[in-house]
Amino acid sequence: MEQSVNGRHRRPLLGRRRMLTWLAVGTVTAVGGGVVLRQSLAGAAVTPGGPQPIQGSPVHGQPAQAAPAQAPPVLDESGRKWSDAKGWGGKVPGPGSAVRITDKVVLDTDARVGSLLIDTGGSLVFAKDRSPTLESGGNVEVRGILALAPDSAHTHTLRFPDIDERRFQGGGMTVVDTDTGLWVTGRGYLRLDGAPRTAWVRAAGGLKAGDTAVRLAAAPEGWQVGDELAVTPTAPPSADDFSSAYDLVTVQRIDGPTVTLAAPLQHAHPQVNAGGGAVFGAEVLNLTRNVRIEGAEQGRAHVHLTSSRPADLRHAALRYVGPRAVGKESWNGQPVTEPVLGRYGLHFHMLLDTSRGTVVEGVVVRDAGSHAFVPHNSHGITFRGCISHNTWEDAYWWDGPVDTRNPQVPSDDIAYQGCVASRTVFEPNPRGYRLTGFSLGAGTGSSARDCVAVGVQGATGASGYEWPENSEGVWTFENCLAHNNLEDGIFVWQNSEHAHTVTGFAAYHNGGWGIEHGAYLNDFAYSASVLYGNAAGGIAVHALGRDRGTGFDGLLIDAAGQSDYAVATLKHQLDGEPVTLSRSRLTGYRKAGVAFRATADGKPDDIAVLDCEFGDGPELWLDPDAPAPKQILFRKAGQSQTVALTKPAPGLAAGPWNAATGPANAPTPPRQVALPALKFTDSAPRTGRVTG
Numbered sequence: 001m002e003q004s005v006n007g008r009h010r011r012p013l014l015g016r017r018r019m020l021t022w023l024a025v026g027t028v029t030a031v032g033g034g035v036v037l038r039q040s041l042a043g044a045a046v047t048p049g050g051p052q053p054i055q056g057s058p059v060h061g062q063p064a065q066a067a068p069a070q071a072p073p074v075l076d077e078s079g080r081k082w083s084d085a086k087g088w089g090g091k092v093p094g095p096g097s098a099v100r101i102t103d104k105v106v107l108d109t110d111a112r113v114g115s116l117l118i119d120t121g122g123s124l125v126f127a128k129d130r131s132p133t134l135e136s137g138g139n140v141e142v143r144g145i146l147a148l149a150p151d152s153a154h155t156h157t158l159r160f161p162d163i164d165e166r167r168f169q170g171g172g173m174t175v176v177d178t179d180t181g182l183w184v185t186g187r188g189y190l191r192l193d194g195a196p197r198t199a200w201v202r203a204a205g206g207l208k209a210g211d212t213a214v215r216l217a218a219a220p221e222g223w224q225v226g227d228e229l230a231v232t233p234t235a236p237p238s239a240d241d242f243s244s245a246y247d248l249v250t251v252q253r254i255d256g257p258t259v260t261l262a263a264p265l266q267h268a269h270p271q272v273n274a275g276g277g278a279v280f281g282a283e284v285l286n287l288t289r290n291v292r293i294e295g296a297e298q299g300r301a302h303v304h305l306t307s308s309r310p311a312d313l314r315h316a317a318l319r320y321v322g323p324r325a326v327g328k329e330s331w332n333g334q335p336v337t338e339p340v341l342g343r344y345g346l347h348f349h350m351l352l353d354t355s356r357g358t359v360v361e362g363v364v365v366r367d368a369g370s371h372a373f374v375p376h377n378s379h380g381i382t383f384r385g386c387i388s389h390n391t392w393e394d395a396y397w398w399d400g401p402v403d404t405r406n407p408q409v410p411s412d413d414i415a416y417q418g419c420v421a422s423r424t425v426f427e428p429n430p431r432g433y434r435l436t437g438f439s440l441g442a443g444t445g446s447s448a449r450d451c452v453a454v455g456v457q458g459a460t461g462a463s464g465y466e467w468p469e470n471s472e473g474v475w476t477f478e479n480c481l482a483h484n485n486l487e488d489g490i491f492v493w494q495n496s497e498h499a500h501t502v503t504g505f506a507a508y509h510n511g512g513w514g515i516e517h518g519a520y521l522n523d524f525a526y527s528a529s530v531l532y533g534n535a536a537g538g539i540a541v542h543a544l545g546r547d548r549g550t551g552f553d554g555l556l557i558d559a560a561g562q563s564d565y566a567v568a569t570l571k572h573q574l575d576g577e578p579v580t581l582s583r584s585r586l587t588g589y590r591k592a593g594v595a596f597r598a599t600a601d602g603k604p605d606d607i608a609v610l611d612c613e614f615g616d617g618p619e620l621w622l623d624p625d626a627p628a629p630k631q632i633l634f635r636k637a638g639q640s641q642t643v644a645l646t647k648p649a650p651g652l653a654a655g656p657w658n659a660a661t662g663p664a665n666a667p668t669p670p671r672q673v674a675l676p677a678l679k680f681t682d683s684a685p686r687t688g689r690v691t692g
Contacts, residue, residue, distance in 0.1 A: 072312050072690050073189065075125050075147050079104025082111055095137065101144070107132045118144040120186060125149075126156040133157040139180055142188035142307070148291045148316070149193035149690070152222070155290040156194075158182065163299030165323040165369075170341035172349065173306055179343055181302035181321075182293060188307040191690060192363075194291035194315030197222035199362050199385040199684035200420055200452075203281030204257065207231065207269040214284060216257040217682035223259070227251045227288040230389055232422060232454045233484040234269045234282045237511045237535035237562060241267070243455055243486040246423060259284075272483075274508045274532035276556040276676040280483070283452055285387055285422060287364055288317065295320035300369050302343040308354040312690045313346070315362040321345040322370030322392065331428040339370035339393055347371075348378040356380030356413070362687045366390055371397045372421075375411045379443075382415040385684040388422065388437070395421040397439040400471030408471055410443035416451050418685040421464070423455040432458030434491065436466035437482075440475050447476035450681050456485040461516070463491035464507070469519065472496055479504040479680060487512035489534065492543070496522035499548060504678055505529040511536075514557070517550065518542035521576040526552045528676040533560035538586070539567045544606055545577030552581045554674035559588040565595040565621070571602040578631065579607045580667075583674040587615030592657075596632060596645070597623040608633040610642075611671050622647065622659040632659075635666050637673050642666040 080087040082105055093099045095112045101122040108127045115138030118124050123145035126132055131154040140146070140158065148156035160180050167178040175183050184190045198220040207214060214231070231247040239245070245267040253260035269282035293316060295301030300323045305311060322345050327338035345365040348355055355378040364387045365372035372388035375381045376398040388395035396419065398411050421437025435458030438448060453464025464482030467473075472494055482489035482505075489507030492515075500522070506529065507514035514531030517524065517539065523546050531538035538557035543550065557566040566586040569579075586593035593614045598605045604627045609620070613636075620634060622645055632645040644664035648654040655661075 072191065073145065075149060075191070076104055076123065077106055077125055077127070079106050079123065079125065081106055081108045083109040098138070107134055111135070114138055116140045118142045118146055118188070120144055123147070129154060131155045133159060135159045135161050137162045139175060139177065139183060141175055141183045141185060142190055143186040145189045145191070147191040147193070149191055150195070150290055152195035152290070155292065157292045157294065159294045160299070160301040161296055163295050163301060163323070165299055165325065165340070168323050168325060168340045168343060170343055172342055179302070179340070181304060181343065184305045184307040184311060186307060187309050189309050190305070190307070190311040190313070192291045192293070192313045192316035193690045194289045194362070195222055196315055196687050196689060197286050197289065197362060199387055199418070199687070200283050200285045201683040202283055203231075203269065203271070205281060206271040207265055207282060209265055209268050211265045212263075213258055213260045216259065216284060217281065219257040220254075220286070220683070221686070223251060223254055223286060224288070225251055225253065227286055229259070230285040230287055230422065231265065231269055232283045232285065233267070234272055234280070234509065235484070236509050236533055236560070242509060243457065243484050243511060244423075246455065272508050272532070274506055274530045275558055276530040276678050278506045278530045278678045278680060280481070280508065280680070283420065283454065285389060285420060287366055287387070287389060289315050289362070289364060291316040293318045293321070297367070300324070303346050304342070305348050306351065308351070310355060310358040313360045313363055314687065314690055317364040317366065318345050318368070319366050320368070321365065322368035322372075324369040324392070331431070336427050344370050344374045345372040345391065347374045347376065348381060349376050351378035353379055358382070359384065361385055364389065368392065371395065374398050375414050377409050377411055379412040382417065383419050384417040385687050386419045388420065388424065390423045390425070392425050392427065394436050394439045395424045396437065398441050400441055400468055408442035410473065411441065411446070412443040413445040414443065415446065416448040418450045418681070420452045420454070421456065425457045429457050430459050432462055434458070434461040434463070434466060434468070434493070436463050436491065437485075438465045439471075440465060440467050440477070441471040441473050443473045446473055448480055449476070449478045450685070451480045453480075453482045454484050456487070458487055460487070461491050461493065462487035463489065463516070464510070465490050467492040467494050467500070469493045472498065474498050474500065477502045477505070479678070481680065482507045483509050485510045488516045489513070489531070490515045492517045492522070492524065493519045494522050495520050496546060499523045499525065502526045503528050504676070506532070506678060506680070507534060508532040510534045513540045514538045516540045516542070520573040521546040522550065523548045524550045527554050528678070529555050530676055530678060531555065531557045533558065533562045535562050537563040537565050537568055541567070541569045541579055541607070542571060542573075543576070544572050544574065544579060544603070547577065549577035550579045553583055554676060555584040556675055557584060557586045559590070561588055561590065563589060564591040565589055566593050568595040568597050569605050569607060570597055571599040572605070573602055575603050575630075576606070580610065581607070581612060582610045583612065583671055585613040585673060585675055589615070589617060592618040592621035594619065595621045595623060596626055596629060598626045598629070600625065600627050603630075605629040606631050608666065610635045610666055610668065611637045611673060613637045613673050618656045620645065620657040620659070622657060624658060633664055633666055635670065640670055
């Protein structure tokens with residue numbers, strides 16, 4: 001097999017009748033039966049032996065070591081032109097060429113190669129005033145500089161058109177010849193810097209099927225005629241297609257906040273007044289960017305970063321990424337696929353502190369076969385105004401331990417700001433247990449603010465946001481929205497060691513619970529949140545408290561006629577501290593505000609419902625099949641007396657709550673109801689270009 005310097009840039013496997021030609025500045029010399037390049041550039045070392053480590057790069061499966069922070073480089077467009085045959089020794093590279101760049105090159109024309117290595121000291125900069133497409137049959141590895149930074153009138157595309165996903169091997173730190181994609185290694189620098197576009201804006205009102213214009217809540221920046229938009233579903237869960245009724249439309253005209261569409265909407269997208277100041281139109285997602293990294297629909301690529309130099313990733317669209325392989329399981333007699341390990345949409349792999357300062361802004365990952373955004377054991381990365389749309393597996397995610405016996409692998413100081421997880425799917429969907437838009441994994445100092453999870457599919461425990469079982473992180477979680485997900489808005493399944501807070505959350509029209517709070521013992525504090533029209537109800541309580549106890553304080557829970565109960569307790573696996581529901585308003589339920597439904601094969605209820613308002617119908621319901629409660633305390637808003645609920649004695653009338661009552665003492669004095677007054681942003685955060 002032919003190889004270049006360090007044995008790292010190998011040609012793709014090809015048939016006997018076809019050979020790849022090494023192309024670069026310099027001369028070609030045979031060494032030991034192979035072919036390497038004797039570079040004529042000063043200071044370019046050639047090592048015909050085995051792989052040699054690059055300074056600052058990960059080797060032998062170890063993560064990159066910290067390097068001094070660097071400002072983004074000024075792009076040098078003075079290099080030789082790709083189209084100039086003289087720079088290539090008389091012949092421009094073609095589809096059969098394994099190209100190695102060690103000098104400065106400007107891509108000024110469409111090109112197709114067999115593979116590409118941008119070596120240390122080399123750079124490939126796409127001409128900003130042109131719209132070139134570079135296609136590669138094999139890997140593109142960046143040890144030097146790769147920059148796609150067009151002006152607003154042009155488009156830069158890197159495409160991998162010939163991928164065979166059956167050849168993928170998967171893995172970690174090492175470039176694998178068969179796993180075709182974009183690899184940034186060593187001290188390589190990647191700049192994807194497209195023209196800014198407002199990532200998403202909400203509709204200013206309801207939309208009807210047949211509408212050909214959408215009025216937005218704010219005029220979008222950077223949108224262009226021809227852009228592709230996704231309009232998210234908002235219908236109640238009683239509608240058959242409530243979680244999948246997307247419209248994909250094209251922009252025909254833009255007049256301030258009004259966007260005229262090339263074809264009418266196929267679905268209605270009603271505006272939802274969830275209460276508490278939370279009024280939501282459908283999110284209108286712009287999926288188009290003028291920097292594009294693409295595989296093909298039948299052959300998906302990936303982007304893999306192990307470089308110790310932070311990348312700058314702004315306003316790029318990654319499409320047809322995240323390869324899959326046939327797995328060991330089957331469904332209805334047919335094999336099902338599974339993601340290829342380590343080959344995700346945008347994957348920061350074990351960079352530790354070297355990734356600090358990385359900003360991923362306005363990036364779209366769509367039509368992906370695996371996880372979209374993966375900051376795996378990589379710290380200090382900000383994702384701002386990003387979109388995952390129509391992707392398989394958890395969209396925003398990183399690897400956790402396989403079970404509770406193994407140590408966690410944290411990513412610290414990860415920030416999701418105004419990001420969207422839209423239409424997240426699984427194969428087959430009935431096995432999509434705990435599928436989620438945002439997996440809030442292990443680490444410290446991380447945050448999710450102003451994010452949206454919509455259209456997540458899956459089965460039991462699937463959700464817009466998940467606190468996963470084996471990967472506890474402490475997150476700041478504020479002003480996030482989950483709607484029209486097939487199952488839950490939030491799903492918690494943890495036995496937590498730390499206290500967690502959730503504030504300013506809204507969940508509407510989900511097919512399960514607004515919040516399903518589970519596992520055995522943990523301490524969560526939910527406050528100032530709105531849960532509206534979720535099919536199973538507002539809150540399901542599985543877990544009891546660990547140390548402080550879990551509290552739900554100042555919530556507006558409106559079942560909107562969709563569910564029997566606003567809140568229900570379910571099976572408690574272990575005895576713990578009490579759960580408290582306080583200063584909230586519960587309304588719109590069909591049977592009762594709070595149902596106590598602990599199961600006989602678990603532990604009894606231990607819950608206090610204090611200072612809450614209720615709509616029509618019984619406030620409480622003690623399920624006759626539930627075991628005798630350890631303690632149920634109730635004090636209605638505006639009253640001073642607290643009562644304890646117990647199971648009625650045999651033969652005695654149970655009353656409207658199906659319970660007997662007696663006087664009791666509450667842990668806190670009476671307080672006023674504290675309904676939320678939410679202020680959600682109606683558009684993605686503003687973003688800009690790289691400076692430098």
